[in-house]
Amino acid sequence: MLRTINLGRDYYVKDKNGSKTKVEAVKNVCLTLNENNSYSLVGESGSGKSTLAKLIMSLEKPTTGEIYLDNKNIALMRKKQLRILRSDFQMVLQDSYSALNPKMKIYDSIAEPIRNFEKLTLIQEKETIESLITKVELPVSSLKKYPYQLSGGQQKRVCIARAIATNPKFIVFDEAVSGLDVTVRKKILDLLLKLRSDIKSTYLFITHDIDVAFYMADNIAVMKDGEIVEYIKNIKSLNGFKHEYSRMLIDSLPPLYPKQRDYQEAI
Amino acid sequence: MSKKILEVENLRINVLDGTPLVKGVSFRVCKGRVLGIIGESGSGKTMTCKAIMQLLSKKNFDISGKIEFKNRNMLDMKEKEINKIIGKDISMIMQNPMTAFNPMFKIGNQIIETLMTHSNITKKDAYDIGVKELEKMNLDRAHEIMNSYPYSLSGGMLQRIMIAISLMLTPSVIIADEATTALDVKTQSLILSEFERIRDNDIGLIVVSHDFGVIARIADDVIVMKDGEIIENGTVYDIFDNTKDDYTKELLSARLLRKEVS
Incomplete structure (x- = not known):
């Protein structure tokens, strides 16, 4: 469904003397994302994960390479052409409080994408929004609230409801569960897994936590310094990772039981 | 026990x-x-x-x-x-290292200030202790860090500096x-x-x-x-x-x- 070929993006950074140096945030990324599948992209901060997400979402233009969505190169498209396609791909960001307009009620936040792409009567719109909010397991009464009246986990659920409002083929989650309490994180992840079996869209899950990546997706790509260093399809266990860098990420995970601690210290 | x-x-x-x-x-x-x-x-x-x-x-x-x-x-x-x-x-390390430092002062100044408030030492000594403790925290280029502002360092580095500062006062x-x-x-x-x-x-x-x-x-x-x-x-x-x-x-x-x- 979505294919990137030799995707690259450079930035120029000015140093103290005012001379520019080139930073390659993403280099030579070739990824193929198929319909109704789940993918994870893992890497530490600064590895270029978010830049890659922005490129795929066409929020940034690539310096080199092509992005094909159903055989159309979206890297070359104009804004107007892209706008029609936008309903097919959605994004959920890390900081849900700043992603929601503080002056809009939750109802309008969720309604916005629907109003942009579909012509519905007020009654139909209300029905759709109510069914969306129940899908993300929030009470219908929360539609009348403002973002600041909801907790972090509830705001995240609103962002998810908004992302699935247009029945997208493809959703990118950029560190969507980082910074949440572990209990809340688990609930959100389980909700996302449940939703995926309903709406049948492709997930691209971007995270620094290989545990989350493994929990969410069957196919995992590991990214370092802008390049994909390891890609495993249909992963069965974390033992499948062979690359040095992936092993390092796995070894940094905290142990599940205190008994494993002695083992870890020995490494 | x-x-x-x-x-x-x-x-x-x-x-x-x-x-x-x-x-x-x-x-x-x-x-x-x-x-x-x-x-x-x-x-x-x-x-x-x-x-x-x-x-x-x-x-x-x-x-x-x-x-x-x-x-x-x-x-x-x-x-x-x-x-x-x-x-x-008793010292405390906070959740967000980005907000724990004063963005207007260099790391070195903040380390020296902390040390001099709590013990009677000269500025020069405070600087040396600072560098030594930063090196103990596995932070390379300690002199450079002393001379930089908080925004130019990553969250992990700032957190390690925070730990170093709290350890300096034993x-x-x-x-x-x-x-x-x-x-x-x-x-x-x-x-x-x-x-x-x-x-x-x-x-x-x-x-x-x-x-x-x-x-x-x-x-x-x-x-x-x-x-x-x-x-x-x-x-x-x-x-x-x-x-x-x-x-x-x-x-x-x-x-x-x-x-x-x-």
Whole structure:
């Protein structure tokens, strides 16, 4: 469904003397994302994960390479052409409080994408929004609230409801569960897994936590310094990772039981 | 039996209008051991830490009970005496390293300022101690760091500098309040290794977290908090193997179990 070929993006950074140096945030990324599948992209901060997400979402233009969505190169498209396609791909960001307009009620936040792409009567719109909010397991009464009246986990659920409002083929989650309490994180992840079996869209899950990546997706790509260093399809266990860098990420995970601690210290 | 340094007994914190935040918490911190405090957001973990650090103003909070440090109750002390202990003997590492530093001053200035407030040394000596401690934290190019502003360093680096500063004054208790929550897994692992080193230096450590992974990695004793009360306590092995309370079980089940562990 979505294919990137030799995707690259450079930035120029000015140093103290005012001379520019080139930073390659993403280099030579070739990824193929198929319909109704789940993918994870893992890497530490600064590895270029978010830049890659922005490129795929066409929020940034690539310096080199092509992005094909159903055989159309979206890297070359104009804004107007892209706008029609936008309903097919959605994004959920890390900081849900700043992603929601503080002056809009939750109802309008969720309604916005629907109003942009579909012509519905007020009654139909209300029905759709109510069914969306129940899908993300929030009470219908929360539609009348403002973002600041909801907790972090509830705001995240609103962002998810908004992302699935247009029945997208493809959703990118950029560190969507980082910074949440572990209990809340688990609930959100389980909700996302449940939703995926309903709406049948492709997930691209971007995270620094290989545990989350493994929990969410069957196919995992590991990214370092802008390049994909390891890609495993249909992963069965974390033992499948062979690359040095992936092993390092796995070894940094905290142990599940205190008994494993002695083992870890020995490494 | 290791020696106790800090003992909290029946600590109660109320807002002045009577709303209870912490309802009778007791625990002790021992030399060379790590006490893990775990609980969800809003369970009173941070309030307990702040009470120990005397950061809660008596104008807004009603604090009763006992916080005993070196056999003296800190709640009865005068402000002058408290100021001598806080920051020097008991120090705290906060959750967000980005906001813990003053963005307008270079790291070096902030280190020197802290050192000179608490001990009688010259600026030159303070600088040298600063560089030495930064190097101990596995931070290369310590001179460069002393000369840079907080914004130019990463979160993990700032957090390590924070730990270095708190260690410079040779405290006997360090409170780490969600110190690794905002960091990525790799940096978290680095910071936790530093904590292990601190523990081996005979310092009592309180690690506050909502993540059982962190607790499993570093804690010796664990208390589980909910709604301002301790609902379960014991050694880390007790908590994991013979979980008694349902709430603790719920917290444990929030870990993402790997299908297989290497």
